Amino acid sequence: MMMRDQSKPRQMWAVRLTIIGMALSLISVPVRSQSSVGATNTATAGSFKIAGTVVNAVTGTPLAQARVTIRDMKRGAEIATMVTLENGRFEFDRLAASKYWLRGDRRGFLIGAFEEHDRFSTGIVTGPEFQTENLVLRLTPMGIITGHIYDEAGDPVEYAQVVLFMTDNRLGLNRTSRVLPDPSTTDDLGTYEYSHLRPGTYYLSVAAKPWYAIHPPLGPDGQPSPMQHVSPALDVAYPTIYYGGTIDADAATPIVLKGGDHLEIDMHVSPVPALHLLLRAPQVQQGQIEKPVLEKHVFDSVEPMDTDEMRMVAPGIYELTGVPAGRYTIRRKNSNSEELEQVSEVELIHNGQELNSLHSEPVGTVRVTIKMAGQESLPKQMSVAVQDSRRQFVAMKRAEASGDVTFESLPPGKYSLAATTPTEAIYVARSVSQNGETQGHDLNITPGANLDVTAFVVGGVVKIEGVVHKGEKPLSGAMVMLVPREPQTHLELFRRDQSDFDGTFLLTGVIPTTYTILAIEDGWDLEWVKPGVIEPYLKRGQELTIGELMRGTVHLPEPVEVQPR
Numbered sequence: 001m002m003m004r005d006q007s008k009p010r011q012m013w014a015v016r017l018t019i020i021g022m023a024l025s026l027i028s029v030p031v032r033s034q035s036s037v038g039a040t041n042t043a044t045a046g047s048f049k050i051a052g053t054v055v056n057a058v059t060g061t062p063l064a065q066a067r068v069t070i071r072d073m074k075r076g077a078e079i080a081t082m083v084t085l086e087n088g089r090f091e092f093d094r095l096a097a098s099k100y101w102l103r104g105d106r107r108g109f110l111i112g113a114f115e116e117h118d119r120f121s122t123g124i125v126t127g128p129e130f131q132t133e134n135l136v137l138r139l140t141p142m143g144i145i146t147g148h149i150y151d152e153a154g155d156p157v158e159y160a161q162v163v164l165f166m167t168d169n170r171l172g173l174n175r176t177s178r179v180l181p182d183p184s185t186t187d188d189l190g191t192y193e194y195s196h197l198r199p200g201t202y203y204l205s206v207a208a209k210p211w212y213a214i215h216p217p218l219g220p221d222g223q224p225s226p227m228q229h230v231s232p233a234l235d236v237a238y239p240t241i242y243y244g245g246t247i248d249a250d251a252a253t254p255i256v257l258k259g260g261d262h263l264e265i266d267m268h269v270s271p272v273p274a275l276h277l278l279l280r281a282p283q284v285q286q287g288q289i290e291k292p293v294l295e296k297h298v299f300d301s302v303e304p305m306d307t308d309e310m311r312m313v314a315p316g317i318y319e320l321t322g323v324p325a326g327r328y329t330i331r332r333k334n335s336n337s338e339e340l341e342q343v344s345e346v347e348l349i350h351n352g353q354e355l356n357s358l359h360s361e362p363v364g365t366v367r368v369t370i371k372m373a374g375q376e377s378l379p380k381q382m383s384v385a386v387q388d389s390r391r392q393f394v395a396m397k398r399a400e401a402s403g404d405v406t407f408e409s410l411p412p413g414k415y416s417l418a419a420t421t422p423t424e425a426i427y428v429a430r431s432v433s434q435n436g437e438t439q440g441h442d443l444n445i446t447p448g449a450n451l452d453v454t455a456f457v458v459g460g461v462v463k464i465e466g467v468v469h470k471g472e473k474p475l476s477g478a479m480v481m482l483v484p485r486e487p488q489t490h491l492e493l494f495r496r497d498q499s500d501f502d503g504t505f506l507l508t509g510v511i512p513t514t515y516t517i518l519a520i521e522d523g524w525d526l527e528w529v530k531p532g533v534i535e536p537y538l539k540r541g542q543e544l545t546i547g548e549l550m551r552g553t554v555h556l557p558e559p560v561e562v563q564p565r
Helices: 008-026
Strands: 048-056 067-072 077-083 089-095 099-105 135-139 143-150 161-168 175-178 191-197 200-207 255-257 262-264 275-280 293-298 301-304 310-314 317-323 326-333 341-348 364-372 383-387 393-398 404-410 413-420 426-433 436-439 442-445 450-459 462-470 479-484 495-498 504-510 514-520 542-545 552-555 560-563
Touching: 048 099, 077 089, 099 135, 143 200, 143 255, 364 383, 364 442, 383 404, 393 404, 413 426, 413 450, 442 450, 462 479, 462 514, 479 504, 495 504
Parallel strands: 048 135, 143 262, 364 450, 462 552, 462 560, 514 560
Antiparallel strands: 048 089, 067 077, 067 099, 143 191, 161 175, 161 200, 200 255, 275 317, 293 301, 293 326, 310 317, 326 341, 364 404, 383 393, 383 413, 413 442, 426 436, 426 450, 462 504, 479 495, 479 514, 514 542
């Protein structure tokens, strides 16, 4: 199990873990819940108390009328709820020695668990050696971003689409993506609003259409039709504007929102000449051609652009109107095939530009069949996803009961396959296609690829229990990480947890392979996916190997010593 330079005691520990794994594969081992780690069973049931104060995380002010709930993590059920008094106090008494999840919520605040970080929190352990009667449960007041959208004349813009983006690193890498799937649409006063926002860095964009715009048709030569006499001032469009007055997302001004902030941000849109783009499709009858889809790269994702209707201006020649100049990704049907699509990266800058004359590459199709390694049956409600290099989902579909799923219209590039279920962790360990067999989940899509891939997945059936120490004492609130070998190519194998009141942690859904386990104090905002960030911590971590036959729970015989940030 030892993979790098280790001391002799560490080698002996590796052997013990391997023996444990072999034993677990031969006998039935009950999986212990997290609440059993470090719990005390000698105390009389019903003799402990969890109490404290709910406070505003920003001001420290006690919060009355906050609802506080505790859940026994061993039984997995809520056992008590109460509302705080005027001084913010809460109290749950006559509790058994166990481990509890503590949560609070109040109108105008975000729901929060005790010492919550990045969806993880610290479990409260009751017992004679733990002080649990003066806890502080911090709730963060929600933020609000609101404002108005105005046009060049200072009038409100109705039906403008205001999109809010946020930067976070919940998956170990700072990424900026939409806060909500649907944008906020302005009313007749040009007003928009986003509420229930957590502290962080945000960006705003606005997409709208001038109410007065008229786009006269062009002739087949790309010149204005002599039959149309429309002022150029009316043949305009609004480009997408980002806060800061720029049309470039990378130059957008960040909005730093603190807990409880209520920011009013007004934005203005200004018209630019609208482009008229031509598409030749002489073999397709009127009404049967599909409108090309224009997309823009916005921060770490691709956003579709709304365009006006396409119309035929001559036999076999179609015009797409109302498009602002800029760089786009264009998806469209190949003129030589009803099935194959093409994708182009292009700078659209002048009227009469022909979309079908642009350099483009055919997209690919991948048919995936999922199989479980060994003789295990496929899990239910399984989804299969295609991810890019930044772990963004390019496509995701529910697999059929047979394990089959098809992805169409994938632009050429390098991707990875991922499989997920609602109840268990699974990982694509090996794939076979007409290009050969590969270890792992990498997927290379060449222009016009038509791949049949059989992906073999393994399940995460092992749990790892342990305790974090700082010196000789258990430490709560530390970020515990299970890091696979070659972490940059096996991001799906990472596992994390937060140490509880007694320093214990539980890592679930662990896939068989070799890992380094470590704990970092105040490490929740680390961009641990970036190359070189996690490497310095690996030197002081503990290595262990989870074998393919291992089942149940692995209990680490030595504490994990926390490392400073």
